[in-house]
Amino acid sequence: MRYLSSIVFTLLAVAVNAQTYPDKPVTMIAPFPPGGSVDLVARAVAQQMSETWKQPVVVTNRPGAGGNIGAEAVARAAPDGYTVLIGTTALSSSPALYSRLSYDVTRDLAPVSLVVTMSNVLVIHPSLPARSVKQLLSLSKAQQGTLASASAGVGSSNHLALVLFNTMTGADIAHIPYKGAAPAVADVMGGHVAMTFVPIAAAVPPVRANRLRALAVTGIRRSPTLPDVPTIDESGVSGYEATSWNALLAPRATSRELVQRINAALVESLHAVKVRTIITSAGADAVGSSPEQLASFLNEEIVKWGKVVKAANISPE
Numbered sequence: 001m002r003y004l005s006s007i008v009f010t011l012l013a014v015a016v017n018a019q020t021y022p023d024k025p026v027t028m029i030a031p032f033p034p035g036g037s038v039d040l041v042a043r044a045v046a047q048q049m050s051e052t053w054k055q056p057v058v059v060t061n062r063p064g065a066g067g068n069i070g071a072e073a074v075a076r077a078a079p080d081g082y083t084v085l086i087g088t089t090a091l092s093s094s095p096a097l098y099s100r101l102s103y104d105v106t107r108d109l110a111p112v113s114l115v116v117t118m119s120n121v122l123v124i125h126p127s128l129p130a131r132s133v134k135q136l137l138s139l140s141k142a143q144q145g146t147l148a149s150a151s152a153g154v155g156s157s158n159h160l161a162l163v164l165f166n167t168m169t170g171a172d173i174a175h176i177p178y179k180g181a182a183p184a185v186a187d188v189m190g191g192h193v194a195m196t197f198v199p200i201a202a203a204v205p206p207v208r209a210n211r212l213r214a215l216a217v218t219g220i221r222r223s224p225t226l227p228d229v230p231t232i233d234e235s236g237v238s239g240y241e242a243t244s245w246n247a248l249l250a251p252r253a254t255s256r257e258l259v260q261r262i263n264a265a266l267v268e269s270l271h272a273v274k275v276r277t278i279i280t281s282a283g284a285d286a287v288g289s290s291p292e293q294l295a296s297f298l299n300e301e302i303v304k305w306g307k308v309v310k311a312a313n314i315s316p317e
Helices: 002-020 037-053 065-075 090-097 133-142 157-169 181-189 200-208 256-269 273-281 291-312
Strands: 026-030 057-061 083-088 109-124 148-151 174-177 195-199 213-217 243-251 284-286
Touching: 002 256, 026 037, 026 065, 037 057, 037 083, 037 109, 037 200, 037 243, 037 256, 037 273, 065 083, 065 090, 065 109, 065 243, 083 090, 083 109, 090 291, 109 133, 109 157, 109 181, 109 200, 109 256, 109 291, 133 213, 148 157, 148 181, 157 174, 157 195, 157 243, 157 291, 181 195, 181 200, 195 200, 200 213, 243 256, 243 291, 256 291, 273 284
Parallel strands: 026 057, 026 083, 148 174, 148 195
Antiparallel strands: 083 243, 109 195, 109 213, 109 243, 109 284
């Protein structure tokens, strides 16, 4: 009887918590540095969710280890709805990439909603004598593996875009990981690295200022933000597609009631005009999904990018 009473008390406490949630600030962990597309999307939805809840949603950047430091922090957090993760495509490559990952993506994180999907854009330093993907491939062949591409980290969407590019073209372009898209782009602009596959949001200002040259986007369709830039597929690499995404997740033991409340606030935020304007200007598409749809999507992405990681024999650097 005492055990049964304990269970009833716990269930009642969870129900009361869900009804009053949130009654204090919520922390949204972004696993990459400020200034990149992940940070931009996180801050846009966090601000709108703050207005909906009348409680602050504070974005905290926890970069490192290809997004795993931030993801692990959420996986290990209390399942009370007050710590959530703005996850990235890196979540789908990490299970194959890290043999001793300190958390399990599907076991330790609860899907809340897909937030956005976006294409990256292949950009190079303007001094590089290439104005198309075809010319870049010729240059890569001529320079015999000396070209290098920067990324936001091992297993990040821009790293995976490079791996897929090398695999489908036979190119031998080296990889240089950074701790986020912003420093990677900065070093390409500075001429320290030849190229990168970068989120469109981070590429548009330097491309328009002629500090970077855009060769192609990684999605299957052209981006409205860069309508004159072809896709890699139409540039001669038939079937190429590497779309990145951001999703909201919580600690696995978070109650369904809390997950649904967070989901409702997130999806509502994506309908706000100012949020959609920010997301569109970043070259992304607002999505919004059910927790179940995100769970299915995440499983598919883990299979897809797991195969790419294993085929290319990628390991943490």
